[in-house]
Amino acid sequence: MADSTELVTVAELINNARLEVLQGEDYLDRPIVTSNICRPSLEFAGYFTHYPAERIQLLGITENAFIKEVPHEKLAEYCERLCCDETPCFVITSDLPIISELKEAAAKAHIPILGTHLTSSRAIGNMSAYLGSRLTPRESVHGVLVDINGTGVMLTGDSGVGKSETALELIRRGHRLVADDRVEVYARDERELVGSAPTILKHMMEIRGIGIIDVMTLFGTGAVLDEDEVDLIIHLETWSADKQFDRLGHRGDTRTIQDVVVPQISLPVKTGRNLAIIIESAAMNFRAQQMGFDATDAFNQNLQALIKANSNGEG
Template identity: 40%
Template sequence: MNGITIDQFAEELDLEIIYRPDNPETKITTSDLNRPGIQLTGYFEYFPHKRLQIIGKVEWNYLATLGDKEKERRIEEIFKYPIPGVVITRELEVYPEIIQMAKKYNRTILRTDIATTKFINKIINYLDDVFAPKTTMHGVLVEVFGMGVLILGKSGVGKSETALELVKRGHRLVADDAVEIKRIEDGILKGTSPELIRHFLEIRGIGIIDIKRLYGVGAVKTWEAIDLVIELEFWDEKKEYDRLGMDEQYAQILKVDIPKYVIPVKPGRNLAMIIEVAARNNREKQMGYNAAQELSNKVLMEMEK
């Protein structure tokens, strides 16, 4: 992503616009921030000017100790660089010198009433989400027993019908058809639905249905971390399917490995129930218990007797 405009940033975080040039030239291109306290003292050997600049109570009080001319000079040294903008926290008064230099160098000045530390945490979380690596996959995302289950498979294999059955069994729909996925901190994948089709499900022979309207707000969810991938495929009589579960399979999405099961589909199989069992089994594996390994150990012990 090339960056977000300062206007979008201000709107999303409900910031007061103190000064905005007619055509702001810079964008926010990183989630990193800078508090320019050391730059206000005159040190510019390392100045991360591409970051959003945050002026909190410490920086504001330091400027208050300077004379008018010295204050203007030091603020100008910062504003000469192509900074994306300045945010003043705690609803502090904006010094006239700051507005003067913003007009001179076409820099945007914003303000918030939130305390500095809380505001920094808020915008880091927001910008991390904006700049997170992302992709869109064709599939269905459902929350099953608190786990995000991404259901993949060819068109017509029954992904949406299986998701509908899971919703009827008390689970929640996150996305159908298009699943937007972001990689956030610690290798966690966050899945959601495009705003336009959120809460809608396509069922062949019926058409589009609104899950939120039909089943209530408790049947849908805005986003969910992806914990498990289920790939549905048409049953192939010539293919040997895993019957023990000793071989772990993974799907790699945005360089993150997610446990994966391949479930063959044929008439008579209760896919919703199978996915429930897969989710429970995956939870047990996360907690250190592997049923297939346990059975293997028992067999080996019996053979050794």
């Protein structure tokens, strides 16, 4: 499904990044369209050729010290040029005061000024983490995401193959539901894929023959998780005698989502198989592999040692 992004306002940023309003309480509905933060420095020297006006503008100790060297007339001009229509807000860190020129220019342009006692690096970290999770393009994937002992496992497969029923059994075994039917995924970075449920489906599951159930109501708050990394994809396929399935774990299949490569295992679905136990074991085996132990490699080494021992005995 096509990528989508959410709209974030300055008011939401304040509530999630430990900020307070210093000026402009009536203009907190201004949109923020990027998680990148600008620390204007060259702009206070008069260079605006590449000024990223759409970013949050942050002023810390370094910027404040440089500003003191700028003449009042020039400083007033530069502050007015900083206040563009697309500028969402200004953030003043380290409990620094607002310079009068910026206060006047921002009030005239209806741009709020926010403040924090945090240092610039801490404030940038908080804002970037929140905005990154909200503004990064998302992709909707058909599947179920469950957390199995700290490993995020996404179950995929055709409709009716048993994804939700298997996830329900995993929840009964003490694991946690993140999303059922649709998983909204985004790339935290080039190596980490994160999934969550669409707001309307949060904590909900659809079980054929029963309908919609609320997992948190039935199993408690410990049975759900708002979001989780997608560490492993397990693709459920209807068993067929004509298809060859990997028996020893050599194939190393992967699936690429949002440019992130995720390991994938294909499991045949057949009457009589306890998929929940198999998937639980697959997640535990995957975690062991991540910690450096691979049962397949151990088996191969034992087999080679046995072959060598038999060869030496024959000789």
